Amino acid sequence: MSTPRVLLSAAAACALVFPWTNASRAKSPPPTEPDPLRPSDARGEVPFERGNADYWIEARLDPESKTVVAGATLRWTNPTGRTVSVLPFHLYMNAFRAEDTAWMRSSGGSHRGITPGKELDWGYVDVWSMQRAVGDTLEDVPYAEDPADPTLMTVTLPEPVGPGRTVELRYTFETKLPRVFARTGYADDFFMVAQWFPKIGVLEEAGGWKAHVFTLNDEFYADFGDYEVTLDVPAEMVVGASGVRVSETTDGSRKRIVQRAKMVHDFAWTAYADFAEHEGTYEGIRIRQLLPEDRLDDAPAHLEAQILALRSFEDRYGPYPWSTITIVHPPKGAGGAGGMEYPTLYTTSNRLDLPAFVRRHLFDERVAGTFTTVHEFGHQYFQGLFASNEHEQAWVDEGLNTMADLLAYEDAYGRGTEDDWVVRVVGHRLPIDAFTRLSLGRRGGIPVSPIDRPASHFPAEVGDYAAVTYSKTAAAMLTLRRLVGDDAFRKAMAAYAARARFAHPTGDDLVHAFVETLGAHPPVESAGDGDTSPATVDLADFFDQMRHGTGFPDFRVRRVSLRRALGTAGYHRSEDGTLVETPLPEDFDEKVDDLPDDAIESVVVVTRPGEFRVPVEILVAFEDDTAETVWWDGRERSVVLTFAGKRVRYAAVDPAHRILLEPDRLDNTRYRRPGSHTDAVPAFLGALAEGIALLVTVGVAS
Ligand SMILES: [Zn+2]
Structure with a gap:
């Protein structure tokens, strides 16, 4: 995957930027101020033992070529009972490498309405070398991009990593930033450097390796760990980055900033000469x-x-x-x-x-x-x-x-x-x-x-x-x-x-x-x-x-009406076996509005056109300024409510606006007498x- 030209520059860059020794790095560096974490009484318990992917990265930004050349050490501990020898890595930046990556195909080359158009400038991450630390020596290990999509890479170890065991990998890479349209990249002299380094997947006890091809709606998933990242940037740049600044030294036209973050699962940074700064605090948080x-x-x-x-x-x-x-x-x-x-x-x-x-x-x-x-x-x-x-x-x-x-x-x-x-x-x-x-x-x-x-x-x-x-x-x-x-x-x-x-x-x-x-x-x-x-x-x-x-839940008041309450008029069999007629009441033909209270009842019908079943409140208000609230479990498609001796004015479903998931409430209220x-x-x-x-x-x- 690396051309001879790139290999040459890789070797040169390694010599310049990464003064590695073969000595293993300490897992927990001596405490420094400021701490990336709040004091323990303010932050609560932090389960440091769950941090199993620690990164040390040294990165150099070249604002002219829009590239970051970097060397990384990853110390990864197997958190499961599984034994693995093939480690998947994300190469997210390769999403922007060509028109036929999974990301570009799934997005049509645009993100949240932003399409780079003629300003499109590809981005990629090119891994130059991959080595494993074995005692005091480093040995090359094979690595290869996934043939299906360049946003994944596998590293094949010569011997497996068992449960609880740790492997230390050293690798170098060049990240070419795209012109930013989807989270990461540059615009003129502004740099947002994110999804920029080869990052190991997550090994789960039950599910095995989790590492996905990067597509439009995908975001990220990674294990916790500590990060120490050295950023070498032009001296005039204002830098913001994950974690806290441990040191900053200027040397001529360049400066080196060391950032440290604890118990995080990613690291991003920005550099721009024209940033103004504004400071605030809240409960000791800067x-x-x-x-x-x-x-x-x-x-x-x-x-x-x-x-x-x-x-x-x-x-x-x-x-x-x-x-x-x-x-x-x-x-x-x-x-x-x-x-x-x-x-x-x-x-x-x-x-x-x-x-x-x-x-x-x-x-x-x-x-x-x-x-x-x-x-x-x-x-x-x-x-x-x-x-x-x-x-x-x-x-x-x-x-x-x-x-x-x-x-x-x-x-x-x-x-x-x-x-x-x-x-x-x-x-x-x-x-x-x-x-x-x-x-x-x-x-x-x-x-x-x-x-x-x-x-x-x-x-x-x-x-x-x-x-x-x-x-x-x-x-x-x-x-x-x-x-x-x-x-x-x-x-x-x-x-x-x-x-x-x-x-x-x-x-x-x-x-x-x-x-x-x-x-x-x-x-x-x-x-x-x-x-x-x-x-x-x-x-x-x-x-x-x-x-x-x-x-979605969707409720409708289908009917709000008044009707004559049925009585007992008609023929019934008496005790001696004969049919006896009870006459219709005098006011049988009266308009329902003119009937006395004891001869009427209100009817309210609520339906549920929506698929989503949820209990709902139905408020029924009457002409005498009283009201009743009825809870319906919402499991059937409709419910019929009757109120003897009451004259309904209106009915309202979900009067307290609990069902925020109901998109359309226009039909949730119905009056018996139409009007504005x-x-x-x-x-x-x-x-x-x-x-x-x-x-x-x-x-x-x-
Ligand atoms: Zn969000």
Whole structure:
């Protein structure tokens, strides 16, 4: 795979950049300040023994050729009872090597609406050498790209690695960065260096090796470990990277920065001479923002979003374990790098350019930029800390994270309060709930794919991936929360977080956490009074529908009417065996409205056109200003309710808006007497706010 020219430059680069000795490196370097982790009393337990993939990398950026030449040492310990001799590696950057890679074919060469067009510049990673440390010597080991796709490589060891055994590999490689349109690459002199080094797969006890061909919707999966990365860059570059800076030394026109990260499963960095910096802290966590100079005014809004997210996430899912977080704002022309998460570092997107008076009086939004910040930070938990397999179950990080982001907004801004909005148009608010529901799609756009399947099984042409993985998962989980109540939901999610922390959780772990914490059929929480209602949620059924079904809840009030209550008129057999007639009542022919109360009954019919079964509340309001609430288990397709002696005014399904997963609520309320019950102006502004929110959210966040 290496041409003679490349081999020559590889040898030269090794001599220059990697002053390796054969001495083995210490597993735990002596403690330095600052620590990549927070103090133990703030961060909680860290199971260091689970770190089994430690990397030492020395990398040199050449801004002219847009390349990074690097040498790496990987010390990998087999965490399973299996014995292996073939190790799979990801070569993610090769996704951008040619038009016929799996990634390019699955994406059509574009990512979240960004297509490089004529500016396309390929990227690749070329492995120059692979050696194994044996005692004090290094021996070459064979390695080869997967013939099916160059995003995978296998390394074949001369002898197997048994359970608990460690192998140390040394390798050199050149990474050519693409012009950025999909997370990683360069734009002029801005560099976002991610998915850039050959990275070992995950060996699982039950499933064996997990290493996937990289396609459009795939993200990542890796084991925890410690990283020490030396970055050799032009001296004028401002650098942001995973972990904390251990040292920085300048030598003429270049500088060397040493970064260290602990108990993470990836490492990314950015370099750009024109970054301005903005610093903040929260509970001892350093929050560093790198922004283009003309975006510096946005920093406080992003800091506020970052802090509201930290507050909610720490409260609900446990302490943030690392001591730092870096927020990267890609400059103009590098938008393709935005909205992506890496350990202790993420890229965000820009807020809309709106003058302050417009934001104050006419139009304001918390979607562009700040929601991206909340979402990408959220990945520090949902995947950074809870390191699920994003290829096999993308919903476990993207969907649960989106749920947690919306909850962070609700925790910060409240529900039904003046501050409960994501878009505000001339005083009309689009609340967080409406935003959640809106993201599910409308009418023909409702997704039809099940949530729980590998990311590569969502064809780009169908377009369901985001609506299902992010929005449907989030709306389903928030529906469950509204049913069982926040206290119960919080306990179950905390149980999940405890088992997922520094581990590789799956969708089954989520279900088990809920069932073990709440029981198989937790009661539905009644509105307001903290009491429970007679309804219960069948958790196994709920999660099964959520993960494997394709339907949505959809309820409709089909009939709201008044009728004469049937009496006993007609012939009945008497005790002596003869038929005796009871006459019709005097008012038999009266209009039903004119009948006395004891001669009428109200009829309400609710149907369930949607496939998704879920218990639902039905509110029936009467002309005498009383109301009754009935819980329906929602298992059949329809329910008929009658109310003797009562005159119904209207019926409303799900009046407390618990079923956030129901995309269409327009038919959830029906009045007995037709008439206008909506105010046209708020309805118009609401539609406008929805439309704007939809535009603003297009293409946001990974
Ligand atoms: Zn995401």
